[in-house]
Amino acid sequence: MSGRVDSIADVLKTFFAECHGLLEQMEDGLLRLRSAPADFDAINEVFRAAHTIKGSAGLFALDHVVTFTHHVEGVLDRARDGRLALDMEGVGLLLNCRDHVERLLDAAVAETTPDADVQEENQHLVRCLSALLDEDERSPPNKGGAAPGEDASTVSDDDAWHISVRFGTDLFRKGMSPTPLLRCLARMGELVHVITVADALPVTPDMDPESCYLGLEIRLRSAASKASIEDVFEFVRDDCLLQILPPGSRVADYMRLIDELPEDDARIGEMLLACGAITQGELEEILAIQADQRRSAGITQPIGELVVQQHAAPAEVVRAALLKQRETRLRHNDAARLIRVQSGKLDGLIDRVGALVIASAGIGQMAAQSGENGLLEAVAGMARLVEDIRDDAMRLRMVEIGETFSRFRRVVRDLSAQLGKDIELEIEGADTELDKNLVENIADPLTHLVRNAIDHGIESAERREAAGKPVRGVIRLAARHEAGSVIIEVSDDGGGLDREGILAKARQRGMLADGAQPADADVWKLIFLPGFSTAKQVSNLSGRGVGMDVVKESIEAMRGNIEIDSVRGQGTTFRVRLPLTLAIIDGFLMGVAGSHYVTPLDTVIECVELEAQDDGRGYLNLRGEVLPLLRLREHFGLESGLGRRQSVVVVANLGFKLGLVVDQLEGELQAVIKPLGRLFSRLVGISGTTILGSGEIALVLDIPSLLASITHGGRDAIPPKPMQPNQAL
Structure with a gap:
């Protein structure tokens, strides 16, 4: 039971997160309307956001949110139709309504009732919104009959929608249930017929009590739009097979519906007949046409029936396979899919990828010491894969x-x-x-x-x-x-x-x-x-x-x-x-006086050898260009003697170039950056540390601050204390 409660809590978190994203869309669209009141795309964007919040809130029985957003939706609908011109005052009112919806949602998150101030604000905003609506548009959403703004008595049998839904087996595990979906549909109109479909239910020994094997055939009398009905199923859309036929659909439409559903054609036809979607004559016509189509194709029976009759597979397995096939077909028809991932999981992934990078570097160093060609080749392949994994993991954390x-x-x-x-x-x-x-x-x-x-x-x-x-x-x-x-x-x-x-x-x-x-x-x-x-x-x-x-x-x-x-x-x-990131970078490793330093690879332009007769000047003639030099040994006060030769690593930032004088060029590496402790947080020129494959520590250079030290006369690595009164600049 606790597992299901946790799932419901997760679904609610997703709902509130998506609602706040929709509120951001509303605000963005309304601010665009502030400078361009006739921006039709912005009006549509705001309307869709309010409409989705209203539908989703109804799914979780947040009636006060549904009622308020219905008034907002009514004003926006008039603006969409050109019956209401939004001026600065109207846009300001809608912005206040957006903020009020956020307060209502925050109260729902805290599981508290909106306080007196919020309720008073609610009444004030509703009065302001109602003043912009016609009399017949001011009624709140009807919880038992027709769609908002329409009397159920004015909706005829011809205005009934037909909804066929087959839920995925993981519906219950994700904290969802068909019951709240039916409640939400009931608020939109009258549920004329609801038939439960349990044909996929396996025999008792094979049944999983946590799996869902249900489907529904629903006849809904409502003036709602198809988009409104689809919004009801928004949180289960990826895990169900959903077909919606509008009022007045033809026999051909029901033929396609029968073809899409996993059950036997005659069985589906019986259910459509029972809920009043088709007549007996139309059912006979549909079955006759489908029989003729199978005979012309050389098929006398549906392949599922043939498999069952020949005992090649149990009927339950065939039904489940057909349902899975339908679900897969729908998913492939959809464009891009987005999933929400908790940021903590991404942080954990990056930490593990960082550990993998360090371990890979250690294995590479051991392979190089062994000199075995086969091992070196395998390690090189592994290093390429680790680099690809690192890049993919980093892209997951990149946001606009x-x-x-x-x-x-x-x-x-x-x-x-x-x-x-x-x-x-x-x-x-x-x-x-x-x-x-x-x-x-x-x-x-x-x-x-x-x-x-x-x-x-x-x-x-x-x-x-x-x-x-x-x-x-x-x-x-x-x-x-x-x-x-x-x-x-x-x-x-x-x-x-x-x-x-x-x-x-x-x-x-x-x-x-x-x-x-x-x-x-x-x-x-x-x-x-x-x-x-x-x-x-x-x-x-x-x-x-x-x-x-x-x-x-x-x-x-x-x-x-x-x-x-x-x-x-x-x-x-x-x-x-x-x-770009605080976690992992491509770096260039250098050695100075037995210590290791890393500079971001994208700052490195080239490496040149320092002339043997170097006289310690602070610059270098680089193909006619004066290149200032920073000798890391002197800059950081390293005591060890000079090596046999020195090299210059040319780096650049903001169009300025600098030559770093080092003892050794140790090549490229993937550096997992570790932040400096508080004791060393004021070090100028050092932005962090990284662990090498050998287990040694390398310091990551901060190129912008090193460039600044050159332009200000080569200041020390430790910056001066903050200026005190009476101290000259």
């Missing part, structure tokens, strides 16, 4: 950043209205993929950057008009892949950062010597210091000097970095660079 970006449409709309500004959000590169953990962790830093752009970046309408700018400001969220990393930009066309204001604040706090004029890049970095703010007044959104330092720390914790470009009067761009 568009869903995270879309959340900010609502943030921009609400905050701009609160501040009295007209701001539009533009999104580019929504299909850019990166590791799911990064997508989850980047949401908070992006929220702070967007809120700052709304509050401080975009000027008021009066100031923009005086400056000759469009009254409507623009905030742009963009993402793209670049050199094995993901670049995320938050930009605005506002007033830009106030360089002089920042310098004045720094001098006031003793962070900058009088008369000093640092470069723009150094000035912009001041805003990331704790407590630093140039805001003249504190608002509900920002101005306390709290947040930008947390943004920087959060991004660096993801092995990323943030840069700022700003032009006074034109706008500001915050550019965040993140690795």
Whole structure:
């Protein structure tokens, strides 16, 4: 019994997860309607989302959700038909309704009754929605008769749908049952006939009490659409054979239905006759036509009957095989299928793949030491397979950043209205993929950057008009892949950062010597210091000097970095660079003074040998190009003597090149990155560690920070402490 309860709980989790995904679709579509009220595709998208939530909620007897979304659906249906023009006020009302549905679902998740405030809001929103509907559209869903908005007495026998469903054997194991499906259908209209089909039920010794062998023949009198009826079976659609015939179907339609179902033709015909789908004359006509078709094809009996009569297989086995055949046929006709997997399972898979990579490297090293050709060839083949498994596992964790970006449409709309500004959000590169953990962790830093752009970046309408700018400001969220990393930009066309204001604040706090004029890049970095703010007044959104330092720390914790470009009067761009993944990378292994270092392979351009007569200069003439050098031995303070020869590994980042001087080139490897402990979290130039096949530890280099150390005069590996008052920049 507990197993089934767990299954029901899992199904409910899936239901709530899908509902929140549908709410995101609703919000996205409504925000598109805000700028384009006549966008028919957006109206349809919002309607489908509300309709699916309503149907799914009915399946789980969440009547308060069904009733409320019925009113929302009614307004959207009028908008779809062109009978209602959605203005800004209407879109705002629907956004509030979307939020209310989310609150109702959250209460259902917590298994609590909506509190008084939620119920009062429910009544207020229903009154607002009803004001947009005609009188005959205001009735709630009928729980025992016709479809919403229609009296059962107006639906004739000719308006009856015929539904044939054969459930899969795993229905009960997945926590589902035919009973709630019938209840949901009953809310849509009148169940005229329900015939239980148990022809697939095996003999008692072979019957599994946890398996489902049932089917249903249903006659439903309703004005509902086919899509509405299909939605009832949404959670079992992959595990059942479902056929739906509309009212007024012809004899030919029932012939095709009989052909699709697994039972004997005469048996199906009897059930159709019993539930009133066809008449006796139509049944005789169907059976006669099918008999003629079999005779013309040289078949006197269905092949299933022949197999049973010749004792080649039991009747139950034949029926089960036919049912499986029908299910398989339907599944092959469907396009792509999606499954939901708990993120913890993916994390566990990645951990095991990482262990497999390390073990494979160890076996490869042992094979190389043995020198046996057969073993080396086998290990090489295994390494290729491990690499393929690694790539496939990593792709499972890659998700598009568009869903995270879309959340900010609502943030921009609400905050701009609160501040009295007209701001539009533009999104580019929504299909850019990166590791799911990064997508989850980047949401908070992006929220702070967007809120700052709304509050401080975009000027008021009066100031923009005086400056000759469009009254409507623009905030742009963009993402793209670049050199094995993901670049995320938050930009605005506002007033830009106030360089002089920042310098004045720094001098006031003793962070900058009088008369000093640092470069723009150094000035912009001041805003990331704790407590630093140039805001003249504190608002509900920002101005306390709290947040930008947390943004920087959060991004660096993801092995990323943030840069700022700003032009006074034109706008500001915050550019965040993140690795594609935090788990496994292709790397290049190098040896320095007996220690091992790894650099991401996609940052490596080439390797060259350092001249024997090298005089320790800090640069190299690389085919006429000046290449700055970073000698890792000196940079990290390694004591061991120089090797017989040294090499230069040329790496690049953001268009800048750097030569790493090393003792040995040890080749490519798959590096499973392990994070540094808190004690070493402030190391500059090191982003993590990895375990080699020999069991030794290698440090993973952080190329962007190493490049920064060169451009700032070769600073030490340990960064200086945060600036104190009276300390010069």
